[in-house]
Amino acid sequence: MTDDWANSRAEPGLDLHLELPRGGKTEALAAAIRGAVREGRLAPGTRLPPSRSLARDLGVARNTIAEVYGLLTAEGWLLARTGAGTWVGPRPDAAAPPRGVEPWIVPPLDLRGGIPDASAFPRTEWAAAVRRAAQTASAAELGYPPPLGLPVAREALADYLARARGVHASPARVAVGRGFGDLLAVTARALHAGGARTVAVEEYGHQSHRDILSAAGLCIRPLTVDGDGAVIDELDADVVLLTPAHQFPTGVPLSPSRRAAVVDWARRAGGTIIEDDYDGEFRYDFRAIGALQALAPEHVVYLGTASKSLAPAIGMGWAVVPDRMLESLAEARLPLGRGADPLTQRALADFIAGHHYDRHVRRQRAAYRARRESLADALADIPGARLGGLAAGLQCVVELPADVSEAEVVAATAREGVGLQGLASYLPAGRASRRGPALVVGYGAPPEHLVGEAFAAIANAIRFAPRAPGRG
Template identity: 50%
Template sequence: MRKSWATSGSDLHLDLGGPGGLRASLTRALREAVRTGRLAPGTRLPSSRSLAADLGVARNTVADAYAELVAEGWLTARQGSGTRVAQRAEPTARRLAAVRRAPSEPARTPARPRHDLRTGRPDVSAFPRSAWLTSARRALTAAPSAAFGYDYDDPYGRPELRRALADYLARARGVRAAPDRIVVCAGFVRALTLLGGLVGRTVAVESRGLWVHRDLLARAGARTVPLPVDDRGADVTALPGTGARTVLLTPAHQFPTGVPLHPDRRAAVVDWARSVGGLVLEDDYDGEFRYDRRSVGALQDLDPERVVYLGTASKSLAPGLRLAWMVVPDQLVDGVRAARRETADTCGTLDQLTLADFVESGAYDRHVRAMRLRYRHRRDHLVAALAERAPEVRVTGIAAGLHVVVELPPGTEEETLRAARRAGVAVEGLARFRHPESPDTGPDGLVVGYGAPPEHAFAAAVDALCRVLRDALGRAAA
């Protein structure tokens, strides 16, 4: 019985148009596919029987074309290994483009820092692959078939994950949440985008923070006004003068200054929200990583009807998972779900089910504890190295998260950043995070992330940073 094209071997798209018979057309199409790089060196081609069935030609036509290309050196054929694209030096399409470039035009390659000390980046080399795979297998085995269909009936996240998150957040972060008030999103940015159209025309934000968040709110039609930030966190006593009824805060670990919101201000911001019928958006981006004591609980616990809690797996696991969640008050549930339906921006079912198992099995807790120990050692190493080799600087902020602020002598931030770029050290200046309308310019400084380098490269990254500081500050003092 002849095998159908629908069940034959590997798929291979070929255009058999052009002059000549079928064999000549097939030979030309295969040769061009190899020459342009569509068929990479080492690629195994379909058997002559399979390709002939797919193309509707005689098997001898395919066999003759293969034989001709083997003779020319484009393909190789070995018993037991099949017919493959030869490992030859013929340029691929990308290399051909480089060859065709005018001699005077320099090749453009993306700049890659030798040492990545940017903020907000975890050590993705530590992703728990084996434990994640174990959870994925269990989740895949237990998943109902309906879980892999369209999610029209429940676009707010898999119920398994929302139940697991409700239990975990209550236990680890003090969040009061029922599963039906949790919405799973494809990353924190998507969560904030969903909220952007529901939070009013004016939103107060910390005077230092991520410009990405300000831009998202602006695109949603909201004007952001800055709140001063000091060693007690955001000065929420300034809220009545802003005209805002929504404020976005990082209470557990202010980004980027690294201080927690003072208890008096935690209570005050909730009182303000109650008095104006407003909302607090709590960005708990790294609340699980506190090294000198237990993490302070979530602000949301003070008033779940006035605080929207936002969390993410980006720092604890990996940003590539694109998994975040928010716990919303009753008054926002319908609005958030309606916005979610309109965007149809859902997360992969298998990743959600895997994370649910990962949390429920205890693997998530074990991974967070292991990473907490790793990042604490890195922070200690960095602080000790700076104290010894760059005594002119001062490290500020609590022992938490994945970054520190390194305060520099006045007037030295730009020169230090230039020196870092020359040395291949990717690091960010404190001024980059300032709200453009904030009157407070603040001190010169660097925001140094210690999460991104893999374990074997971290010490070298710290050494490079210390050399940059020594050279830049030495020139400034000369």
């Protein structure tokens, strides 16, 4: 026999269905939650209701719920952090997901590389821009958009990029897409159609970007990254993808001599540089490093995105391309489906023209600057830990003492509900790391009131990591 609490009102917006076998309340409830996790009804990462509201819904004492949460946390079924709540942990007995179907789990405290603070998203101003877009779009703008984007968006972006990032831009040379990834795919296909076959890519970076380039038919050649950015002397390819303002994820800018060297390479070899300016707006120590594109507009495809400055959900990116590539870019667009949706393009144009974009970036620059200072403070007294790449962006690198394992520190932070990645995980498969153990810490995403806790969890994971003297 079972008692059945269907759709109990655990807290606004969160219904928890639990079947409670007969028996002592604590054990019965623990068994019910274990069963729900085992059967996959409560997925990893699901946040459980606060003990007070679950107790009220189930008609049991609050202490019973606290005891059950404590028991299941000790057993590893649940994860908990003071202030952040309780959520379902990874299933210890989980069968491997089918190939290519990774579970989509956002860690409760998300410190993966370079995700912005969603709690700071300018909801009111953005909603007003979307509303105006819907109310004022012309009949043509409500139809299928031109392949390179709506004129109004291309104009606003050309104006903004020239003013704020020093890009040589005119509306005719701006293309709008669904984000960086989308425009990288379009650019890669256009370059392949024009005869390019190889692309050099900084050895540290996103596998998804390497996959996009490979899917376009380009063969990847990894480029070493050192303290001055990508090693340009190694360049032997038709195209190079770079993050010159703030290498992702190591955080170093491409040095002035290497900026000059890569432009020289492009002119000499007829090569194309794809500049990924993903977080160029966020520079903290001195004036922003201008876009590399300004040095050689006829050799650089400049790509930017709203994913860091506003939010990934906006789904907007922009390209400024050499004149000679405009036609091939428009042709490459078609087989890849339409780009950004026209109403969002219009909303972004309105948001930029009303200077809301500038205001938001300036506000966030100050907020992120303060966060990186708290991170530096939290890690200041840990012997052997060193921060790098802090001068810009939303992520930095924490070099670990040489006798500590990157994977063990990542696992220890995960147990505290803090999700981040080791530096080595950004290398392509099979490429050996030439650097010591390090963490990539994205400090943009956690809500302001949990930032301190997240940083303390990282500091503790390093401080109490097992030491293996042979490793160093």
